Amino acid sequence: xxxxxxxxxxxxxxxxxxxxxxxxxxxxxxxxxxxxxxxxxxxxxxxxxxxxxxxxxxxxxxxxxxxxxxxxxxxxxxxxxxxxxxxxxxxxxxxxxxxxxxxxxxxxxxxxxxxxxxxxxxxxxxxxxxxxxxxxxxxxxxxxxxxxxxxxxxxxxxxxxxxxxxxxxxxxxxxxxxxxxxxxxxxxxxxxxxxxxxxxxxxxxxxxxxxxxxxxxxxxxxxxxxxxxxxxxxxxxxxxxxxxxxxxxxxxxxxxxxxxxxxxxxxxxxxxxxxxxxxxxxxxxxxxxxxxxxxxxxxxxxxxxxxxxxxxxxxxxxxxxxxxxxxxxxxxxxxxxxxxxxxxxxxxxxxxxxxxxxxxxxxxxxxxxxxxxxxxxxxxxxxxxxxxxxxxxxxxxxxxxxxxxxxxxxxxxxxxxxxxxxxxxxxxxxxxxxxxxxxxxxxxxxxxxxxxxxxxxxxxxxxxxxxxxxxxxxxxxxxxxxxxxxxxxxxxxxxxxxxxxxxxxxxxxxxxxxxxxxxxxxxxxxxxxxxxxxxxxxxxxxxxxxxxxxxxxxxxxxxxxxxxxxxxxxxxxxxxxxxxxxxxxxxxxxxxxxxxxxxxxxxxxxxxxxxxxxxxxxxxxxxxxxxxxxxxxxxxxxxxxxxxxxxxxxxxxxxxxxxxxxxxxxxxxxxxxxxxxxxxxxxxxxxxxxxxxxxxxxxxxxxxxxxxxxxxxxxxxxxxxxxxxxxxxxxxxxxxxxxxxxxxxxxxxxxxxxxxxxxxxxxxxxxxxxxxxxxxxxxxxxxxxxxxxxxxxxxxxxxxxxxxxxxxxxxxxxxxxxxxxxxxxxxxxxxxxxxxxxxxxxxxxxxxxxxxxxxxxxxxxxxxxxxxxxxxxxxxxxxxxxxxxxxxxxxxxxxxxxxxxxxxxxxxxxxxxxxxxxxxxxxxxxxxxxxxxxxxxxxxxxxxxxxxx
Ligand SMILES: *Cc1c(COP(=O)(O)O)cnc(C)c1O
Numbered sequence: 001x002x003x004x005x006x007x008x009x010x011x012x013x014x015x016x017x018x019x020x021x022x023x024x025x026x027x028x029x030x031x032x033x034x035x036x037x038x039x040x041x042x043x044x045x046x047x048x049x050x051x052x053x054x055x056x057x058x059x060x061x062x063x064x065x066x067x068x069x070x071x072x073x074x075x076x077x078x079x080x081x082x083x084x085x086x087x088x089x090x091x092x093x094x095x096x097x098x099x100x101x102x103x104x105x106x107x108x109x110x111x112x113x114x115x116x117x118x119x120x121x122x123x124x125x126x127x128x129x130x131x132x133x134x135x136x137x138x139x140x141x142x143x144x145x146x147x148x149x150x151x152x153x154x155x156x157x158x159x160x161x162x163x164x165x166x167x168x169x170x171x172x173x174x175x176x177x178x179x180x181x182x183x184x185x186x187x188x189x190x191x192x193x194x195x196x197x198x199x200x201x202x203x204x205x206x207x208x209x210x211x212x213x214x215x216x217x218x219x220x221x222x223x224x225x226x227x228x229x230x231x232x233x234x235x236x237x238x239x240x241x242x243x244x245x246x247x248x249x250x251x252x253x254x255x256x257x258x259x260x261x262x263x264x265x266x267x268x269x270x271x272x273x274x275x276x277x278x279x280x281x282x283x284x285x286x287x288x289x290x291x292x293x294x295x296x297x298x299x300x301x302x303x304x305x306x307x308x309x310x311x312x313x314x315x316x317x318x319x320x321x322x323x324x325x326x327x328x329x330x331x332x333x334x335x336x337x338x339x340x341x342x343x344x345x346x347x348x349x350x351x352x353x354x355x356x357x358x359x360x361x362x363x364x365x366x367x368x369x370x371x372x373x374x375x376x377x378x379x380x381x382x383x384x385x386x387x388x389x390x391x392x393x394x395x396x397x398x399x400x401x402x403x404x405x406x407x408x409x410x411x412x413x414x415x416x417x418x419x420x421x422x423x424x425x426x427x428x429x430x431x432x433x434x435x436x437x438x439x440x441x442x443x444x445x446x447x448x449x450x451x452x453x454x455x456x457x458x459x460x461x462x463x464x465x466x467x468x469x470x471x472x473x474x475x476x477x478x479x480x481x482x483x484x485x486x487x488x489x490x491x492x493x494x495x496x497x498x499x500x501x502x503x504x505x506x507x508x509x510x511x512x513x514x515x516x517x518x519x520x521x522x523x524x525x526x527x528x529x530x531x532x533x534x535x536x537x538x539x540x541x542x543x544x545x546x547x548x549x550x551x552x553x554x555x556x557x558x559x560x561x562x563x564x565x566x567x568x569x570x571x572x573x574x575x576x577x578x579x580x581x582x583x584x585x586x587x588x589x590x591x592x593x594x595x596x597x598x599x600x601x602x603x604x605x606x607x608x609x610x611x612x613x614x615x616x617x618x619x620x621x622x623x624x625x626x627x628x629x630x631x632x633x634x635x636x637x638x639x640x641x642x643x644x645x646x647x648x649x650x651x652x653x654x655x656x657x658x659x660x661x662x663x664x665x666x667x668x669x670x671x672x673x674x675x676x677x678x679x680x681x682x683x684x685x686x687x688x689x690x691x692x693x694x695x696x697x698x699x700x701x702x703x704x705x706x707x708x709x710x711x712x713x714x715x716x717x718x719x720x721x722x723x724x725x726x727x728x729x730x731x732x733x734x735x736x737x738x739x740x741x742x743x744x745x746x747x748x749x750x751x752x753x754x755x756x757x758x759x760x761x762x763x764x765x766x767x768x769x770x771x772x773x774x775x776x777x778x779x780x781x782x783x784x785x786x787x788x789x790x791x792x793x794x795x796x797x798x799x800x801x802x803x804x805x806x807x808x809x810x811x812x813x814x815x816x817x818x819x820x821x822x823x824x825x826x827x828x829x830x831x832x833x834x835x836x837x838x839x840x841x842x843x844x845x846x847x848x849x850x851x852x853x854x855x856x857x858x859x860x861x862x863x864x865x866x867x868x869x870x871x872x873x874x875x876x877x878x879x880x881x882x883x884x885x886x887x888x889x890x891x892x893x894x895x896x897x898x899x900x901x902x903x904x905x906x907x908x909x910x911x912x913x914x915x916x917x918x919x920x921x922x923x924x925x926x927x928x929x930x931x932x933x934x935x936x937x938x939x940x941x942x943x944x945x946x947x948x949x
Contacts, residue, residue: 004055007768010508010760011775012854021782021855030774034683036799037777039654042684048550053765056512063759067521069536073404074427075273075526078386078418079218079731080142080176080745082246082268083524085421089477090270090343093484094336096518098705101336102494102509104501104833105296105709109311110303110888111828113923114487115339115708116310119298121470122266122280122342124939128465129248130262131255132284134938136295137312138266138338138710139330140562142242143182143745145263145281146175146212148294148328149240150183151606152261152285153210154192155292155327160236166209170237171196174217177730179242181742183212185573185727189608199228204235212240215254216247219408219416220364220386224458229258245269245282246421247384249357252459261285268420270344271337274517275537276527276746277562278711278753280334280341290314290936294328296709301932304886304925311927313936322602324611329565329602332699336707347480350466356421360385363419365452367428370444376435379414382454386418395438403430406529425449468940490923491708492833497920498853498861500783502805502836502846503597503648505678505700513703513759517752527746528731541748544758548717551761551769552674552694553687556723558735559715560742560749564675565599567695567714568642570727570743572607574693574718575640575669577725577740587639587667591630593622595649595840600642600673609639620649620795622659631666638668645672645689646679646803648840649795650780650848660690669693669722677701678850679777679804682770686717693718702757713750713757775851776804779858783849786862790869794844805848807841817877818884820845823868828888829909830864831920860914867911883907888922 013021018030027033054062075083086095094100106112106119119137126135139145150169157163169192171183180196187194199213211232216222229239240261241254246268248254254262267279285293291314299313345353361384368378368387377390389396393409400407408416417431429445436443453460466472474480493499499506516522525534545557561567572590579587590604594616601611614630615623622643631638641663646652653659660670672686672694678701680686686694698704698713718726728739729747748754764772780802784793787808794807810820820843824834836846849858868884875882881902889908899905910916 004057005768006053006056006512006763007771009056010510010764010768011772011851012857013775013778014854017855021778024785025781030778033778033781033801034774037797037801037803038652038683041657042652042689044682044684044688048682048766048769050547050550050761050766053768054763056763059512059759059763060515063516063755064519066536066540067516067519069539070521070525071404071533072521072524073406073529073533075406075529076417076419077406077408077526077528078416079408079528080178080265081273081526081528082418082420083273083422084268084270086270086272087344087347089480089484090340090347091518093481094340094343096514097488098495098509099488099491099493100339101705101707103491103708104499104504104506104706105335106312108824108828108834109309109927110825110922110924111492111833111920113310114490115335116298117487118339118342119335120310120938120940121346122338123298124468125342125345125466126282126284127939129245129253130243130284131253131463132262133287134290134293134297135282135284136293136297138280138334139283139295140334140566141277141279141281141745142263142265143176143179143742144566145283146179146240146242147182147186148283148330149261149263150186150192150210150212151190151327152289152292152294153238153240154190156289157209162206163209163236166207167191168193168195168205168208170202170208170211172199172213173197174214174221175212175242176214176218178742178745181730182745185741185743186606189576189606199223199225204231204237208237210238210240212242215241215243216384216386219380219388219410220383220418221380222251222382222384222455222459224456226257233258244384246357246360248461249353250361250384250455250461252461253463256463266338266341269341271340272523272752273526274523274750274752275525275534276748277750278334278337280338292327294330295333297938299932300937302928304928307924309924309927311929311932313932313938321598323598324601324605326602326605329569329599329606330563331565331599332563332712333710335709336711339708343484345466346471346474346483349471349475350464352475353466359449360419360421360423361453362449362451363423363428365454366446366450367417367419367431369450369452370428370432370446371435373444374432374436374441376439382456382459384455385420386416389415389417389435391415391435391439396434399434399437403434405430405434406526408528470940492920497831497833498849498857499833500835500847500849500861502650502807502848503675503839504706504836505697505848505850506706507703507850508852509703509705509756512763513756516755516759522755523752527751531732537751540758541751541754544754544761547761548696548715551681551685552696552717553685554717555720556726556736557715557717558726559713559751559754560727560734560744560747561695561714561716562744562749563710563712564695564697564714565603566743567716568599568603568673569606571671571693571695571716572603572609572640573740573743574716574722574725575671576607578669578722579639581738586637589634589637589639591627591638591641591668593643595620595647596642596644597648597673597675604642620651621647621653621655624655624659627659628662631662631668635666638663638666640669640671642671642673644676646676649807650803650805650846651795651797652803654798656689664690675700676804679773681773682766683773687719693722698754698757703760704753704756711750711753713753772851779849779851779853780804780806780847782858783847783862787865790866794841805846807844807846809844811843813872815877816872816875817879818872818875822884822887825926826868826871826884826887827864828922830868830912831915831918832861832864863912888926890925891921893925
């Protein structure tokens with residue numbers, strides 16, 4: 001037997017465990033189990049046509065060689081992306097550390113205090129630099145954040161009677177091109193009209209509800225927007241500002257100018273460009289808009305002892321509750337990147353950031369001054385990091401590329417140069433030499449950066465920032481290393497135990513898949529670099545698209561959407577464009593089963609569709625007759641069905657072919673939510689079940705780590721007739737022949753992390769992928785059988801099997817006074833993260849073990865669940881002082897001198913033997929959600945609060 005196959009590393013159960021597992025389940029073989037699980041008519045007829053699997057060693061060589069095809073020139077392109085220095089301790093201790101990157105979204109706050117604190121630091125950095133009142137814990141990229149700002153201002157306009165009919169949104173012509181494109185995509189379906197123009201000549205009409213400005217402008221000019229903003233205020237027009245975070249260290253903040261929302265990216269805070277992403281975008285606004293804010297906000301609250309604790313605030317705003325009334329569908333954001341950017345601020349502190357911003361500014365002014373001495377004109381009158389130079393662009397480009405330098409060429413005689421943290425005097429001299437060659441002059445040389453400041457007095461930042469302790473004490477490597485470790489230890493991630501989240505697929509994120517992310521040839525490329533310098537990326541991305549086409553059975557793929565919800569949005573916008581191309585402008589009904597994930601109805605609304613909810617039958621399947629009736633009732637206007645397969649209940653519905661056919665017969669398209677693709681790969685696929693388009697969550701099924709709540713990649717794969725509509729990018733065209741405008745900022749979205757999925761598929765190959773799916777189903781059914789008799793499984797297929805996940809019933813335990821949350825919290829005492837709580841059915845748990853867990857871990861989890869089941873039995877309805885209600889138990893509780901709980905310490909914290917050798921201590925006692933929502937605090941306390949103590 002080969003022992004170097006990656007599949008043996010990725011898949012948990014060992015060969016000699018299988019007989020025991022089969023016996024428990026009651027089958028002879030894995031084939032029999034799959035036969036009893038997957039309906040006959042949807043099975044793939046032939047194996048996936050993929051290249052043979054590479055070993056990990058072969059892949060390492062392959063990716064190194066492919067990486068060498070990326071030419072890493074010095075980049076001064078700007079436009080929202082800049083070379084950045086990732087501090088080595090952050091790279092090693094966070095970026096490359098599974099303790100950070102394999103964690104889940106911090107819904108279970110008690111075992112997530114580390115990343116919650118890191119995110120609070122991030123929010124504080126954003127709040128203070130932008131001068132705003134509140135900030136969220138990241139959005140996907142600057143352009144989608146700008147679109148969210150527009151959507152928020154559109155949503156809140158009705159608070160003002162005069163504006164409730166206003167539908168125009170002014171967009172400054174200084175906005176980044178990719179942001180303009182995303183705004184165009186987002187505005188049309190919700191009925192917003194974009195008016196693009198010069199903010200200096202804009203006339204403030206009554207039909208405008210809002211405006212967006214870029215600060216500094218796209219080619220670097222710094223404008224004083226104070227007058228514009230105050231005039232807008234007089235006209236009740238709300239203002240969003242897309243700002244460069246580093247420039248705010250030196251410039252008056254948009255908040256101080258009166259902005260209502262400030263967005264941007266924190267990429268240049270120590271995040272590699274990665275050919276477009278992932279990076280954390282920020283979103284800051286005023287207190288009064290907190291309930292309309294997209295994304296997740298980390299807030300301060302108290303635990304059961306009244307001690308300070310952190311958690312995600314205002315969770316009721318999530319699409320799961322608001323559904324089609326939500327104005328945003330954002331779910332996965334960019335947590336890992338926000339953690340890194342926040343830590344960059346912690347590591348550098350206000351002085352370090354001041355030094356970096358100064359250096360960047362002085363690089364720009366020094367170069368401008370030297371060019372001027374050479375007789376070359378620079379036209380920005382006030383700038384932070386970007387200068388606009390008049391010269392023959394073709395000649396400059398030729399000279400620059402010889403020196404492996406990229407500028408941005410605005411037009412035939414204008415060159416934009418953006419400086420960054422890495423720029424040295426040598427770089428400045430090289431740039432001057434390029435212009436000397438291009439213009440036939442003699443180059444000036446500089447020996448040091450000058451001290452000129454071109455920022456007008458009115459825009460020189462005078463307010464302080466990052467005065468809090470946390471930004472002023474971890475500036476040595478020892479200090480930051482220990483701080484990062486301290487936070488890491490508070491968080492339970494996949495490197496501790498199984499995280500069996502139904503629908504969220506927390507599988508192995510293999511080190512061989514992750515390593516290439518640290519290679520300079522992969523992570524230092526600007527997304528708008530010329531294609532001939534990105535040949536490694538182009539080859540990898542094209543191959544990944546082809547692999548995904550093969551896996552889904554479809555004809556085309558776009559990797560642009562940077563989350564599953566963004567994929568849903570891209571898919572519905574493609575469907576919309578398809579209908580419109582056939583003159584069917586009226587098709588706007590989206591049928592969505594009641595059990596759908598909250599992002600589905602939220603997305604449909606964003607795409608301008610009207611949601612019609614269809615019923616779920618008693619066995620948890622789609623009520624086919626109700627669906628048929630509605631498909632027929634709405635046939636003239638039917639746009640699509642959004643369906644999750646296998647269903648959100650973890651069942652392969654046998655009627656799926658009938659369902660998709662019925663939608664097509666009534667003029668609709670079928671959108672398949674691919675979050676459950678881990679139950680399909682290699683066995684069936686969306687094309688086979690009759691879908692037209694699906695999104696995939698590469699951060700679920702295809703091994704990209706969750707990063708504590710992002711990054712994500714949500715490509716869509718489409719059938720032939722939808723390929724022409726795949727989205728483009730305004731700077732580097734991508735997509736179909738009649739492409740829709742951009743879904744996200746970068747042409748290939750979060751290209752860097754696509755390497756992980758590419759590695760996953762390339763190292764598993766056809767057999768490994770299929771085997772992974774089979775083992776995911778095996779593991780789920782093993783848990784189902786082991787828990788049977790202790791917990792009821794809610795739904796199963798026709799032959800009694802689960803797919804890759806199952807829902808277990810917890811509502812009857814209310815008779816013993818136990819809620820599903822009590823089980824979730826008690827699991828922490830056993831060293832486990834809870835399965836998915838109350839989705840898709842309130843009061844239940846949805847368990848998905850994935851193929852990566854081995855028998856020992858599955859058994860440990862089942863033993864813990866069965867032990868908890870016994871504890872439930874011991875509980876009584878009026879007893880609020882039991883081991884479940886008091887969970888999780890902290891070390892401080894256990895070691896108190898006056899232990900007065902009615903059970904032993906052993907039972908509280910070491911209910912099972914394995915815990916004696918591998919105990920995870922929750923950082924805080926159970927958090928109080930209601931308290932935190934009533935008193936929303938989403939930044940570190942100001943220094944004064946500490947001084948009072
Ligand atoms: C995770 C998930 C989504 C959303 O994906 P994000 O990447 O979080 O935006 C959509 N539908 C289902 C069923 C999911 O599980």
